[in-house]
Amino acid sequence: MTTRRTGLREQKKQATRVALREAALRLALQRGPDNVRVDDIAEAAGVSPRTYNNYFSSREQAIVAAVTAERESRVAAAVTARPAHVRLADALTEAILEQYTEPRDRDVLLLITTSPTLRDAYLDTATMVEHPLAAAIDQRLGESGTPTARVLAASVAAAVRVALQQWLQPPAVPPATGRLVVPSGSLPDLLRSALAVLTPAFDAAEEQAQQRSQR
Amino acid sequence: MTTRRTGLREQKKQATRVALREAALRLALQRGPDNVRVDDIAEAAGVSPRTYNNYFSSREQAIVAAVTAERESRVAAAVTARPAHVRLADALTEAILEQYTEPRDRDVLLLITTSPTLRDAYLDTATMVEHPLAAAIDQRLGESGTPTARVLAASVAAAVRVALQQWLQPPAVPPATGRLVVPSGSLPDLLRSALAVLTPAFDAAEEQAQQRSQR
DNA sequence: AGCAAATATTGCGCGCACGCAAGTTTGCGT
DNA sequence: ACGCAAACTTGCGTGCGCGCAATATTTGCT
Numbered sequence: 001m002t003t004r005r006t007g008l009r010e011q012k013k014q015a016t017r018v019a020l021r022e023a024a025l026r027l028a029l030q031r032g033p034d035n036v037r038v039d040d041i042a043e044a045a046g047v048s049p050r051t052y053n054n055y056f057s058s059r060e061q062a063i064v065a066a067v068t069a070e071r072e073s074r075v076a077a078a079v080t081a082r083p084a085h086v087r088l089a090d091a092l093t094e095a096i097l098e099q100y101t102e103p104r105d106r107d108v109l110l111l112i113t114t115s116p117t118l119r120d121a122y123l124d125t126a127t128m129v130e131h132p133l134a135a136a137i138d139q140r141l142g143e144s145g146t147p148t149a150r151v152l153a154a155s156v157a158a159a160v161r162v163a164l165q166q167w168l169q170p171p172a173v174p175p176a177t178g179r180l181v182v183p184s185g186s187l188p189d190l191l192r193s194a195l196a197v198l199t200p201a202f203d204a205a206e207e208q209a210q211q212r213s214q215r
Numbered sequence: 216m217t218t219r220r221t222g223l224r225e226q227k228k229q230a231t232r233v234a235l236r237e238a239a240l241r242l243a244l245q246r247g248p249d250n251v252r253v254d255d256i257a258e259a260a261g262v263s264p265r266t267y268n269n270y271f272s273s274r275e276q277a278i279v280a281a282v283t284a285e286r287e288s289r290v291a292a293a294v295t296a297r298p299a300h301v302r303l304a305d306a307l308t309e310a311i312l313e314q315y316t317e318p319r320d321r322d323v324l325l326l327i328t329t330s331p332t333l334r335d336a337y338l339d340t341a342t343m344v345e346h347p348l349a350a351a352i353d354q355r356l357g358e359s360g361t362p363t364a365r366v367l368a369a370s371v372a373a374a375v376r377v378a379l380q381q382w383l384q385p386p387a388v389p390p391a392t393g394r395l396v397v398p399s400g401s402l403p404d405l406l407r408s409a410l411a412v413l414t415p416a417f418d419a420a421e422e423q424a425q426q427r428s429q430r
Numbered sequence: 431a432g433c434a435a436a437t438a439t440t441g442c443g444c445g446c447a448c449g450c451a452a453g454t455t456t457g458c459g460t
Numbered sequence: 461a462c463g464c465a466a467a468c469t470t471g472c473g474t475g476c477g478c479g480c481a482a483t484a485t486t487t488g489c490t
Binding site: 147148150152154155158162163197199200201205 | 362366367369370372373374376377378405408409412413414415416418419420
Binding site for chain 2: 485
């Protein structure tokens with residue numbers, strides 16, 4: 001029921017998708033990101049170059065997808081998995097943290113931080129939680145179709161994006177100005193404090209939803 | 216002092232930038248967006264095609280830029296212009312509304328809604344307020360360098376994006392499901408209710424800033 | 431006024447994204 | 461079991477984004 005698409009077909013599609021992104025990552029790691037043409041990836045996955053672009057709409061997307069995998073749906077699932085009595089804000093924060101606390105290879109991390117285009121592609125993946133997350137929040141607040149859930153979901157995505165950005169930012173030059181930028185703590189901490197900013201908005205939305213359901 | 220760059224040079228740059236985006240819009244309107252090649256725009260503005268890409272990094276960007284113009288900086292300026300005693304949330308909401316309440320040509324609107332790529336490019340412009348806005352909020356909260364301002368700014372941008380998305384969305388098919396989607400009211404209303412969701416977060420941030428400054 | 435450094439423009443070339451119109455594979459009804 | 465329709469893959473062609481190196485223009489300095 002969850003997978004509407006029949007069977008063998010979808011299976012094959014997922015297989016080539018995985019093959020593509022893993023080939024992409026492997027090649028990028030062993031040759032450096034700039035020495036990998038899209039044709040190489042396609043060939044390594046046993047598919048025509050044209051087909052590659054039926055799965056990924058940019059060269060970087062495949063590489064990055066190998067890292068982020070199925071994060072989007074996992075986050076949404078993690079939110080709905082939390083018991084209903086937990087505060088929405090907490091459920092979200094925990095769900096996010098849970099997904100972004102995978103031990104990442106040092107090699108992969110270096111790969112992403114090095115190339116600017118890859119870095120951007122990686123940051124863009126944060127946006128992809130937006131839709132599934134909106135659905136999850138929507139369901140949790142009851143009342144579906146409200147723009148509230150969409151705005152909240154979009155804000156979460158934005159907050160995650162900012163946190164990742166701080167995390168990935170090079171130490172930079174600390175010379176002249178009185179700007180004291182925190183030297184970017186651990187990712188969980190960054191995520192937590194970024195999401196903390198939004199907490200009041202979640203509480204308010206949740207309270208409003210409760211009032212509505214009691215009427 | 217505000218414009219560090221000297222004079223004649225920057226002047227010319229701005230001139231060609233304007234020439235490019237206006238040419239882009241004009242051509243897109245009179246031929247339809249798909250019948251305008253980047254070479255045409257460049258020629259109409261009297262520069263080489265290569266130069267075009269020194270100013271805009273995609274074909275759509277120039278067209279859209281003709282509509283959004285200098286919105287980013289205007290929003291930031293509008294925020295800082297509000298007297299300090301006004302609630303941050305109100306200052307922001309008003310500043311945004313003020314900028315998005317220009318009477319837009321019907322032709323232009325149709326142009327954007329018609330082409331999916333243009334629509335996306337237009338939505339992306341909402342993100343561009345992020346940096347100037349972050350600076351403005353940062354200043355208003357005192358204490359610069361905090362991620363709080365960045366998260367708030369990013370959330371505002373996201374909210375605006377959602378509002379625009381709702382506004383531009385085609386009426387769609389309303390046949391089967393019980394989903395009753397509001398037929399997208401006026402843009403100001405949509406913006407207001409989108410930003411209202413974030414209001415509690417702003418209030419909390421502001422209050423926290425005040426407490427900090429009183430210590 | 432003149433010259434050297436900084437900055438912008440241009441042509442060239444490569445790789446990439448994607449529409450389109452075949453060709454191929456899978457699924458479903460009878 | 462068979463065949464038709466829907467879904468997926470592939471090759472081709474076009475326009476685009478951008479790095480690079482040469483060229484032209486502006487600026488600050490003396």
